Amino acid sequence: MRRRTLLGASLGAGAASLAAPSVAQDMRAQTLRFVPQANLTSLDPIWTTATVTSNHGYYVFDTLYATDASNRPRPQMAEGHEVLDDGKRWRFRLREGLRFHDGEPVRAADCVASIRRWCVRDPFGQLLARAVAEWRVLDDRGFEARLHRPFPLILDALAKPDASVCFIMPERLASAEATRAITEMIGSGPYRFVAEGYNSGSRVLYEKFDGYVPRQEPPERASGGKVAHLRRIEWHVIPDASTAAAALTNGEVDWWERPLSDLQPMLARNREIRREILDVEGRMALMRLNCLQPPFNDVRLRRAVRLSVIQENYMRAAQGDDTSTWTDTRSLFPKRTPYYKDNPDLMPGSLDQARAALREAGYAGEKVVIINPTDFPDIGPLGQVTGDALRRIGMNVELAESDWGTVIQRRNSREPVERGGWSIFHTTGSSNTYGSPAMSPLIRGQGEAGWFGWWKSDRAEELTTAWLDAPDEAGRARAAEALGRLALDEVATIPLGQFTIRTAFRRNLTGLLEGSTPYPWNIRRG
Numbered sequence: 001m002r003r004r005t006l007l008g009a010s011l012g013a014g015a016a017s018l019a020a021p022s023v024a025q026d027m028r029a030q031t032l033r034f035v036p037q038a039n040l041t042s043l044d045p046i047w048t049t050a051t052v053t054s055n056h057g058y059y060v061f062d063t064l065y066a067t068d069a070s071n072r073p074r075p076q077m078a079e080g081h082e083v084l085d086d087g088k089r090w091r092f093r094l095r096e097g098l099r100f101h102d103g104e105p106v107r108a109a110d111c112v113a114s115i116r117r118w119c120v121r122d123p124f125g126q127l128l129a130r131a132v133a134e135w136r137v138l139d140d141r142g143f144e145a146r147l148h149r150p151f152p153l154i155l156d157a158l159a160k161p162d163a164s165v166c167f168i169m170p171e172r173l174a175s176a177e178a179t180r181a182i183t184e185m186i187g188s189g190p191y192r193f194v195a196e197g198y199n200s201g202s203r204v205l206y207e208k209f210d211g212y213v214p215r216q217e218p219p220e221r222a223s224g225g226k227v228a229h230l231r232r233i234e235w236h237v238i239p240d241a242s243t244a245a246a247a248l249t250n251g252e253v254d255w256w257e258r259p260l261s262d263l264q265p266m267l268a269r270n271r272e273i274r275r276e277i278l279d280v281e282g283r284m285a286l287m288r289l290n291c292l293q294p295p296f297n298d299v300r301l302r303r304a305v306r307l308s309v310i311q312e313n314y315m316r317a318a319q320g321d322d323t324s325t326w327t328d329t330r331s332l333f334p335k336r337t338p339y340y341k342d343n344p345d346l347m348p349g350s351l352d353q354a355r356a357a358l359r360e361a362g363y364a365g366e367k368v369v370i371i372n373p374t375d376f377p378d379i380g381p382l383g384q385v386t387g388d389a390l391r392r393i394g395m396n397v398e399l400a401e402s403d404w405g406t407v408i409q410r411r412n413s414r415e416p417v418e419r420g421g422w423s424i425f426h427t428t429g430s431s432n433t434y435g436s437p438a439m440s441p442l443i444r445g446q447g448e449a450g451w452f453g454w455w456k457s458d459r460a461e462e463l464t465t466a467w468l469d470a471p472d473e474a475g476r477a478r479a480a481e482a483l484g485r486l487a488l489d490e491v492a493t494i495p496l497g498q499f500t501i502r503t504a505f506r507r508n509l510t511g512l513l514e515g516s517t518p519y520p521w522n523i524r525r526g
Contacts, residue, residue, distance in 0.1 A: 029525055030231035032509075033253040034518070035244050038376050039201050039237045041405025043193075046121055047181040049163045049441070049451070050408050051429065055517050058222065059206050059233070060101075061167035061187035064092065064111060065159035066222035069514065071432065073159035074223040076215065077106065077168060077188070079141075087150030094141040097213045100170055101192040108143035112136075113174035115158070115166060120178035122164035123450070124157045124438045127468060153438060153468070160439055161222055162430040162516050190214070190228040190521050197234075200405070204235035206520070219513055219522045226521040229511070233520055239375035239403075248273060248504060254525075255505040257518050260377050261320030267504050274509075275502040279516040281431040284334055285314060285382055285496035286442065288453040290423050293416050295368065300361035302491035305424075308354035308389045309347060315497040317381035326499035332442045332484050334498055337435035339480035346488050347495075354393040365396045369417040370424045373404035382426035382496060411452045425452070430516035431498060437467045437480055443487035455492040 036055065042048045045057030066076040075081075077098055082091040098106035112135045119125035131151040137143050145154065158166050168174075169187060176182050185193035190212045197205025208228045217224040236253055238244040241260035247253040249270055259267055259275075267273050289296040289305065296302050311328040319326045330347040333339040368390060372383030380401075387399040400422070402410075407425060415421040434440040444450050444464060445457025460483060467479035487493065505512065508526035513519045 027232070032230050032233045032255065032520075032523060032525070034233060034235050035238050035247070035253050035256040036204075036235050036518075037258045037378070038373075038404045039239070040198075040204050040235065041200055041403075042181055042408060043183055043185055044181040045165060045167055046118055046178065048408055049429075050404075051163065052404075054163050054165055056193075056204070057165060057167050057187075058189065058517055059191040059520050060185050060189045060193045061165075061169065062098075062189045062226075063159065063166055063222065064168065065155050066224075067159050067161050068220040068223045071161075073155040074217075074220075076159075076223060077111075081155075087152065088147045089144055090147070090154055091138070091142065091144040095213070095215075096141075098188055099211045099213075100188045101186050101209055101211075102170075103211070104170065105140070106168065106188050107140045107171070108137045110171045110174065111168055112143050113171040114168045117169075117174045117176070117178045118164070118166045122160070122166070123441045123444045123446070124153075124160050125164070125166065126446070126449070127151075127438055127464070128154060128157045156438070159223075162433045164441075188212070190226045191233060201403075202237055204237075206233045206235075207231065214521075219519075221513060221515040222517070222519065226519075228521055229524045230520075241377055248506070251506065254509055255503070255518070257503055258378060258501050259504045261318075261322065261325070264320075264322075264502060264504075272507050273504055274507050275504045276512070277500045277502055278512060278514050278518070279430070279500060280514060281334070281336065281516065282498050282500040283378075283428045283516070284329065284431055284434055284498050285318060285378075285426070285428050287382070287386060287424060287426050287494040287496055288451075289491060289494070290421065291453055291455045291492075292414055292448070293421055293423070295363065295366040296423060296491075298361060299490055300357065301363060303489075304354050304357035304361060304363070304393065305386075305390065306347060306488075306491050306494050307357055308349075308351055308393050309494055309496065310349040310389070311347075311495075311497045312349075313389075314382055314385050315499060317385050318378055319497075319499045325502070326497055329495050329498040330488075332434065332440070332487050332493055332495055333480070334431035334434055337431065339435070339437075339477065339484060341481055341484060343485065343488055346485075351389065351393055354389075358394055363395070367396050367398055367417055368423045369398045369400050369421070370426075371407050371410050371422045372399055372401050372426065373407050374401050376404045378428055378501075379404070379426050383424075386424060386426065414448070414454070426496070432516055437464050437483055442493040443483055445487075445492065453493070455487075455490070457486065457490060457492070460486055460492070 064078045065073045079093045079095045119129040134146045191206040192209045194205040214225040315326040441451035445460030447456030463483040470476040511522040
């Protein structure tokens, strides 16, 4: 009996040892290991416009409407809508069966609270808020907007992609002040955020939400059926590019969102790795100046900086020497969008002209603080190029380098540089976001109600309204051209170039969708 018992125990242990690798292998087959563009420090995609946070938002939250490949708004959480009273009333109805990750049903009250909070932060939302007299809950699945005047772009606003997306949250979270970041992540999206698996600077964990009810249409960018084929997605934050490249090459991770340009040739030689441009519209590299505090509350000094910008220097530093992946763009509307217009006279790329402009403006050596990330290869070199150029024209420059999370926290400060403020930061953003006066924060003159930098221009706001109210496309084009020229002349933002990125992933991944966001749905492992 003892022998049989011992033998049975041995067989049981053997079976367990054989089962454990099988379970581990199955879990591995159901897990995607992803290296994001940067560390996820802020979780609230309404509070910040950081792209990495918007990407995270698409996992956790869903939207009422979403754009397809032609940038047309499509119903997502919404079942549909009615337009009443000659466009002054829009009535919306939610799809059946929508639930949040805590099991609570998605209600119309959640949607109304989420829209209101989003409207405080987003430029398009602010335009919508001016037109809305009242958001009204009708029942658990129905709500409506009663307008002062028709607002034909209401669906475009609710479907706005990429940054400051109108994500729907539970009312208890969406009722928080828009100026305060929330940290509890409860949405109704295809993946749920696992709080205990989140370690800023190292790891983020998402698990499939079995209660998600996808639409039946095929997926197309942020619209259609968001089917989560994978049980688990792990974000591995790897700031060092060589380490990330080695991890992808060795199969330790499956997808690297933004490989460093210098490492692209090495990745191209590996037969187990594919590289594709999913974001075909590309991204814009940008410099944003603080218009509230000296020295750049003086438009003459902002213009001197603009004159010094040689876009080729920025693009080569951040994107490498492959000129097929980047181009100049002396406009705040990206190339390949309807309102792009070159402005070579405003951006001659001349250090001599910049020096002369500084002297004429009476620059007295005020400190210029550039807040700049050391862990973001697409952005860090931009700040270094600016620091070098401004020193060459005679400015007193401090390059304050830190991690990207610290940069996006510090850029909220409106204090002078002596009290922890800033003068310049750099970033990149989806070209798709900047193609319209309604969506782009780069050209809006909202002052302290606007994007970091807080450029104030009543004329810019008048032109935005003129664009919105224009009766035809010719009128919209005239207003947009004037607005783009004004914003670049007064240096609301300085464009530094436009580029595309070849993302890199293991060959056994399929179903990656085109778009500026690395969407987590539709992906399978081969």
